[in-house]
Amino acid sequence: MNKSNQVYVFNGQKSGLASAVFSSYRQAEFWIKRNYLSGILIEYPLNESCYDWAKAQGHFKERSAIDRAPIFIAKFVSAYQRNWHFANGQLVENIDG
Template sequence: MTSGVSLPEDLPTVWIFHRDGARFASGVFASRADGLSWAAEHRLTGLLTEYPVGEGSYDYAVSRGLFRPSKPHHGKPGHVVDFSPSLDHVHVVDGAVD
């Protein structure tokens, strides 16, 4: 299952694998297929998410009108650091797409 926003084809992105609740990402890949292959090889469970290169997720979303700050905490450090890019992503369970 995938969802998210379609990106301009010239915008560079990477795919990052992150286990639920993990403090650090465990892999960064040039393509969705590479990330899924790696997750399958190691039978991993987590989320493989596409991120824009060179711009934080919060700034990316605000600058493109994908998110409009409307509450006092929007744009504060805690909100920015937890902000999801809302780009393409896929849930993986035991190495298979869920």
Template sequence: MTADNEEVVWIFVGGKNPNPSAAFSSRESAEEWIAQTKLSGTLTAYPLNVPVYDWAIRKGIFKPSKPYQSSPKFIAGFSSAGLEHYHYEDGVNETG
């Protein structure tokens, strides 16, 4: 759960790989694995059962202002920097 008490799944994406390499129910479990394997990449908390596009609109992080921003292609590729996330280098949290 995040600070907003939303249920989340923690997704790890390594380096420049566009595909996730792991999913965890807790940040702690994810960080144990990242440290153990000395991975570099990003760990992000994604809300469960809420599309990121809808989540960002609900949070006021994003507001579609152009017609294409409501298109299926845009929604399918949508990502938000507003999601809780952490960066790792060789298994160490670089975010702080």
């Protein structure tokens, strides 16, 4: 993703909703470490859905009507989005999409 066109969203462990959004990875990492948090930090495109981003990047192709269904699009997250797993404020896994 273009460095000025993404945000970093943190979801705490066992949380269904995000608890923080940052404009840089470094800001997010500092906050996570300072508070000894566990969860996942995911890079999201700014002003574009994950669904549209993945299609534009060639990471996803619609194959059936279900791939265009509102319920599918609303829950879509791409495996190609960069993400980092933290436990007690420490990076334990870095998955680059």
